[in-house]
Amino acid sequence: MEDEQFIRIKEEVLRRIRPPEDEVERVSALADSLITICEECAHELGLCVTCTLVGSVARGTWLKGDHDFDVFILFPPSTSWEELERLGLEIGRRAARKFASLYKGDAKVIERYADHPYIQLVFEDGEVDFVPAYRIDDASCILSAVDRTPHHTRYVLSHIAGREDEVRLLKQFFKAAGIYGSELKRRGYSGYLCELLVIHYGSFLECIRAMASWRRGTVIDIEGHSTKKHDEPLVVVDPVDPKRNVASALSLDNFARSIHRARAFLSSPSPSFFEIEEESLSIDPRRGTGLLALEFPRPELVDDVLYPQIYHAMESVASLLEREGFRVYSKRVGERDGYICMLFELEVWELPPIKKHMGPPVDLREHAERFLARYRDNPRACSEVYIENGRYCVDLRREHQRADALVAARLKECSLGKHLNEVLTGRAVVLFGEDVMRRGRVFRYA
Amino acid sequence: MEDEQFIRIKEEVLRRIRPPEDEVERVSALADSLITICEECAHELGLCVTCTLVGSVARGTWLKGDHDFDVFILFPPSTSWEELERLGLEIGRRAARKFASLYKGDAKVIERYADHPYIQLVFEDGEVDFVPAYRIDDASCILSAVDRTPHHTRYVLSHIAGREDEVRLLKQFFKAAGIYGSELKRRGYSGYLCELLVIHYGSFLECIRAMASWRRGTVIDIEGHSTKKHDEPLVVVDPVDPKRNVASALSLDNFARSIHRARAFLSSPSPSFFEIEEESLSIDPRRGTGLLALEFPRPELVDDVLYPQIYHAMESVASLLEREGFRVYSKRVGERDGYICMLFELEVWELPPIKKHMGPPVDLREHAERFLARYRDNPRACSEVYIENGRYCVDLRREHQRADALVAARLKECSLGKHLNEVLTGRAVVLFGEDVMRRGRVFRYA
Numbered sequence: 001m002e003d004e005q006f007i008r009i010k011e012e013v014l015r016r017i018r019p020p021e022d023e024v025e026r027v028s029a030l031a032d033s034l035i036t037i038c039e040e041c042a043h044e045l046g047l048c049v050t051c052t053l054v055g056s057v058a059r060g061t062w063l064k065g066d067h068d069f070d071v072f073i074l075f076p077p078s079t080s081w082e083e084l085e086r087l088g089l090e091i092g093r094r095a096a097r098k099f100a101s102l103y104k105g106d107a108k109v110i111e112r113y114a115d116h117p118y119i120q121l122v123f124e125d126g127e128v129d130f131v132p133a134y135r136i137d138d139a140s141c142i143l144s145a146v147d148r149t150p151h152h153t154r155y156v157l158s159h160i161a162g163r164e165d166e167v168r169l170l171k172q173f174f175k176a177a178g179i180y181g182s183e184l185k186r187r188g189y190s191g192y193l194c195e196l197l198v199i200h201y202g203s204f205l206e207c208i209r210a211m212a213s214w215r216r217g218t219v220i221d222i223e224g225h226s227t228k229k230h231d232e233p234l235v236v237v238d239p240v241d242p243k244r245n246v247a248s249a250l251s252l253d254n255f256a257r258s259i260h261r262a263r264a265f266l267s268s269p270s271p272s273f274f275e276i277e278e279e280s281l282s283i284d285p286r287r288g289t290g291l292l293a294l295e296f297p298r299p300e301l302v303d304d305v306l307y308p309q310i311y312h313a314m315e316s317v318a319s320l321l322e323r324e325g326f327r328v329y330s331k332r333v334g335e336r337d338g339y340i341c342m343l344f345e346l347e348v349w350e351l352p353p354i355k356k357h358m359g360p361p362v363d364l365r366e367h368a369e370r371f372l373a374r375y376r377d378n379p380r381a382c383s384e385v386y387i388e389n390g391r392y393c394v395d396l397r398r399e400h401q402r403a404d405a406l407v408a409a410r411l412k413e414c415s416l417g418k419h420l421n422e423v424l425t426g427r428a429v430v431l432f433g434e435d436v437m438r439r440g441r442v443f444r445y446a
Numbered sequence: 447m448e449d450e451q452f453i454r455i456k457e458e459v460l461r462r463i464r465p466p467e468d469e470v471e472r473v474s475a476l477a478d479s480l481i482t483i484c485e486e487c488a489h490e491l492g493l494c495v496t497c498t499l500v501g502s503v504a505r506g507t508w509l510k511g512d513h514d515f516d517v518f519i520l521f522p523p524s525t526s527w528e529e530l531e532r533l534g535l536e537i538g539r540r541a542a543r544k545f546a547s548l549y550k551g552d553a554k555v556i557e558r559y560a561d562h563p564y565i566q567l568v569f570e571d572g573e574v575d576f577v578p579a580y581r582i583d584d585a586s587c588i589l590s591a592v593d594r595t596p597h598h599t600r601y602v603l604s605h606i607a608g609r610e611d612e613v614r615l616l617k618q619f620f621k622a623a624g625i626y627g628s629e630l631k632r633r634g635y636s637g638y639l640c641e642l643l644v645i646h647y648g649s650f651l652e653c654i655r656a657m658a659s660w661r662r663g664t665v666i667d668i669e670g671h672s673t674k675k676h677d678e679p680l681v682v683v684d685p686v687d688p689k690r691n692v693a694s695a696l697s698l699d700n701f702a703r704s705i706h707r708a709r710a711f712l713s714s715p716s717p718s719f720f721e722i723e724e725e726s727l728s729i730d731p732r733r734g735t736g737l738l739a740l741e742f743p744r745p746e747l748v749d750d751v752l753y754p755q756i757y758h759a760m761e762s763v764a765s766l767l768e769r770e771g772f773r774v775y776s777k778r779v780g781e782r783d784g785y786i787c788m789l790f791e792l793e794v795w796e797l798p799p800i801k802k803h804m805g806p807p808v809d810l811r812e813h814a815e816r817f818l819a820r821y822r823d824n825p826r827a828c829s830e831v832y833i834e835n836g837r838y839c840v841d842l843r844r845e846h847q848r849a850d851a852l853v854a855a856r857l858k859e860c861s862l863g864k865h866l867n868e869v870l871t872g873r874a875v876v877l878f879g880e881d882v883m884r885r886g887r888v889f890r891y892a
Contacts, residue, residue: 215809216836233836252836256808260833263815287828287841288798325793327771329802347771348794352734356775362702363661369709382733387706390662390679390698395733 006205006269013274014165017172019064026125027067031057034071034099034128041094042073047087050074050135054153056191059160061167063175069128071095072150074135077143084144085117088132092119095130099123116146139240151240152192159199169204170194172274177261179254185307187251189258196222196236196246211262216255281334281343285434289329290349292403293435294342294411296428298335299419309417313424314342316414317407325351326403349432350402354382359392368392404432452651452715459720460611463618465510472571473513477503480517480545480574487540488519493533496520496581500599502637505606507613509621515574517541518596520581523589530590531563534578538565541576545569562592585686597686598638605645615650616640618720623707625700631753633697635704642668642682642692657708662701727780727789731880735775736795738767738849739881740788740857742874744781745865755863759870760788762860763853771797772849795878796848800828805838814838850878 019027031053038051055070056062073091075084089111096119100107107123119130134143139151160167171194174180179188200222201207214234219226221237228243233255238244265273283291294317299306310333318328327347334341359375360367375381375394383395400406408430416424465473477499484497501516502508519537521530539555542565546553553569567574580589585597606613617640620626625634635643646668647653660680665672667683674689679701684690711719729737740763745752756779764774773793780787805821806813821827821840829841846852854876862870 213811216807253833256833256836259808260814260838263811287800289800325773347798352736352793354733354735361662362705365659365709368706387699387702390702392706 009269009271010165010169010204012271013169013172017063017168017274018165019062019067023064023067027057027062030125031069033102034069034095037098037102038071038073038091038095038130041098042091044094045087045091047091048076049087049091052150052153054149058153059156059195060164061156061160061171061191061195063168063171066126068126070149071128071130072146073130073132074150075132077134077136079134081144084132084134088130089117089119092130092132095119096121096128099128116144139238140242140244142241148238148241148244152238155239156192156195156199160195163198163203166198166204166207167191167195169274170198170207173204173208173261173265174258176274176276177257178276178279179257182249183303183307184249185303186254187249188254189250190246193236193246193250196220196239200236208262208265211258212266214255214259216252281332281341283343283345287345290326290346290403291432292344292346292407293431294344294407294424294428295431296340296420296423298338298340299423301419306419309420310340310342313414313416313420314344316416317342317411318344320410320414321346321403321406324398324400324406325355326406344403346403351398353398353401354395355398357394357396358388359385359394361391362387363390404430455715455717456611456615456650458717459615459618463509463614463720464611465508465513469510469513473503473508476571477515479548480515480541483544483548484517484519484537484541484576487544488537490540491533491537493537494522495533495537498596498599500595504599505602505641506610507602507606507617507637507641509614509617512572514572516595517574517576518592519576519578520596521578523580523582525580527590530578530580534576535563535565538576538578541565542567542574545574562590585684586688586690588687594684594687594690598684601685602638602641602645606641609644609649612644612650612653613637613641615720616644616653619650619654619707619711620704622720622722623703624722624725625703628695629749629753630695631749632700633695634700635696636692639682639692639696642666642685646682654708654711657704658712660701660705662698727778727787729789729791733791736772736792736849737878738790738792738853739877740790740853740870740874741877742786742866742869744784744786745869747865752865755866756786756788759860759862759866760790762862763788763857764790766856766860767792767849767852770844770846770852771801772852790849792849797844799844799847800841801844803840803842804834805831805840807837808833809836850876 035051035053042049042051052058052072052074053069054072055068057067057069071092073088075088079087093109093111096109099121100109100123103123105124107121110120110122112118112120116131118132121128121130131146133146133149135150136142136147139148142148171180171191174189174194179186181188182190182193197207197220198204200220201210216233217231217235219235219237223237223239223242225242226237230245230248232245232248232250233252234247234250236246238246261273283289314331314333318331321328321344326349329345329347331345332343334343357375359371362368371392372385375385378394380396381394382397385392385394387393400409411428412425481497481499488495488497498504498518498520499515500518501514503513503515519534521534525533535557539557542555545567546555546569549569551570553567556566556568558564558566562577564578565576567576577592579592579595581596582588582593585594588594617626617637620635620640625632627634628636628639643653643666644650646666647656662679663677663681665681665683669683669685669688671688672683676691676694678691678694678696679698680693680696682692684692707719729735760777760779764777767774767790775791775793777791778789780789803821805817808814817838818831821831824840826842827840828843831838831840833839846855857874858871
């Protein structure tokens with residue numbers, strides 16, 4: 001790639017994604033005041049805690065307009081979990097209210113409980129999460145899931161020096177490819193992972209060049225201190241915790257997609273690689289495939305709880321279809337206005353009234369005789385018991401020749417997950433053919 | 447099973463299949479005169495050979511009306527192959543002509559060349575094969591494929607003593623099940639194998655009882671002299687040759703069928719187990735499956751040469767269909783009036799216009815880039831190149847959506863065998879749907 005051409009692209013993209021001066025100033029002022037307010041509130045309660053800003057705002061790597069604040073309230077490790085939760089939330093609550101009362105504009109305070117409780121403040125400029133955590137010296141000995149975060153921020157701040165824009169380019173590159181974010185819905189690259197890649201490779205362009213030649217099992221160990229074998233497609237050893245893989249959430253397909261996009265960018269660089277395209281669930285009817293959709297109201301769950309269940313349920317429905325002889329050509333999930341849509345594209349929509357049922361080898365006498373006794377005069381059998389490859393077989397009448405009838409009747413048998421079971425078996429609509437496309441077009445690909 | 451009931455069945459069946467007194471007398475007289483004539487002809491030529499009767503007539507185990515004669519002309523091992531062939535055929539030719547001239551009725555003499563040359567005499571009472579062979583003392587040191595036969599006859603004659611009817615019952619039992627005969631078309635039980643089973647188990651009934659519990663890999667070694675491991679489903683060590691498996695031609699399915707029929711007979715014995723039912727190729731249209739047939743004139747070849755090629759060609763066509771996504775539910779072959787018909791029953795007859803084409807893993811850079819270059823703007827591609835399970839994929843337009851069009855267009859690619867290639871690619875008719883059934887009914891299942 002010509003340097004000049006790339007520099008031009010880089011500048012054009014950065015103009016769109018780099019926060020302008022006034023945003024940077026406003027964000028720093030807000031961040032300062034948030035920390036000050038939070039520490040004051042802790043003081044008022046007579047508590048010995050530190051408040052610290054973490055996340056992309058603290059690291060100076062946020063994308064224009066995308067400045068959410070993460071304020072961590074750090075307790076000494078001697079604090080009990082109950083105390084940390086109670087006192088942490090109390091400080092957060094007070095700080096949020098105080099900030100909201102000082103803030104000129106709309107603001108609301110929400111208490112949230114993921115696997116970690118925290119206070120969320122939503123205001124015009126963005127969101128603030130007040131998160132109670134432990135202050136741990138060694139990041140490999142953390143007590144709660146979020147204790148590592150301040151270490152990450154410290155590490156990035158001391159190594160990123162002047163390459164914030166390179167991180168922004170990488171984040172935007174992944175965003176455009178639909179693989180930014182390590183949430184369980186997305187299974188892509190986290191912000192911290194982007195920062196580490198830039199620290200390791202030195203720049204966006206060097207990172208992309210390396211990525212184009214990545215192989216499954218590539219290991220990046222910046223501090224050279226790995227202590228564990230991982231078998232994910234990409235391994236980026238956490239510089240603050242030698243046994244952790246920062247890229248553990250990255251799926252094989254998203255790993256492959258990043259390689260694909262990196263090569264494509266290198267062979268014909270263009271600003272379009274940084275533009276986000278919206279995808280819909282629609283499928284071209286000229287493909288002549290059979291379409292089956294399951295549409296149901298979204299249960300009130302956070303994505304990280306809901307999406308693993310959705311993916312699991314999709315696999316389970318697909319495997320029911322395959323087991324009964326319907327080949328699943330592709331499957332996707334979309335979301336819209338509180339509704340989820342699972343879409344299955346089938347090679348064949350209808351199967352003959354019979355199916356082959358394989359029995360045991362004829363020479364396993366006990367099993368063989370049991371099979372024969374069951375199917376010799378069985379009303380579902382529509383053939384004699386016959387022999388194929390040394391085994392008994394019989395042709396049985398299918399209960400459902402059509403894929404939609406099969407799914408409607410046997411969805412209950414699928415492993416749908418705790419929270420999906422009810423909506424799927426009780427309130428799901430099974431759609432097929434043109435109905436799917438009429439609705440599918442309005443669903444965005446998840 | 448009640449003895450009395452079985453004795454009644456046995457008698458009823460034997461009445462149908464045991465040659466009556468007058469047939470036995472006529473057959474013995476014919477056999478004697480055949481041997482005498484043959485020896486006279488050898489004498490006239492001044493040759494020192496022995497003539498001997500082998501096969502079921504010699505062993506007294508033939509089924510009523512099924513008395514073909516095998517006259518072996520045995521030369522000393524010092525004879526060269528060319529001499530044996532030349533002189534053996536000359537003796538056979540003379541003997542056949544002499545017999546034909548003495549015989550009151552129609553008779554014709556044919557020279558045949560399988561892997562062994564012989565003279566065939568066809569007359570009203572049956573057929574005579576005059577076969578030149580070597581007289582070898584030890585059957586494990588034979589010089590030509592047929593030299594073992596006189597040893598088999600000697601072994602059976604010295605061990606069968608009075609159990610000829612038991613052999614007849616077993617032969618007829620296998621005949622009715624469609625698994626009698628070790629030819630490559632049938633892959634069932636040979637007459638010699640039936641005799642050995644009766645010798646080993648003592649009677650038809652004991653043989654059937656043992657058979658009901660046979661397991662894959664069952665070994666029967668009457669002389670306890672096996673010197674080789676075999677991996678066929680049934681191993682019956684040849685009493686005259688320790689390294690040979692007499693049951694080596696038996697297919698797994700025919701092995702399983704014999705076990706199945708044995709159990710069925712034991713659980714409800716009836717003379718119907720000895721009645722031959724003709725099967726046609728017909729398939730019930732209510733099964734809703736797709737039918738595809740290939741009909742072609744039978745090449746002029748003996749079954750043992752033709753049928754292995756037919757079976758191989760069927761596998762090859764089935765695998766073309768499966769490779770292109772058409773599931774083959776069953777396949778059979780039939781024959782009628784000089785025509786062969788291969789029948790394929792398909793689960794689905796037509797597939798969507800697209801098919802998935804899997805490429806290499808994205809991280810194998812060289813392969814991946816070649817795939818991408820080939821399919822990015824390929825006119826056959828009807829999707830972008832996409833990623834699934836870490837591999838590149840693309841949807842291609844099918845050249846043939848229908849199974850009959852696929853087979854008609856790509857039969858040439860199949861491995862059809864030397865002698866079938868021409869008739870199949872040049873003169874075969876591809877039939878489908880109702881056309882298959884209209885013709886299929888007149889074809890007998892091979």
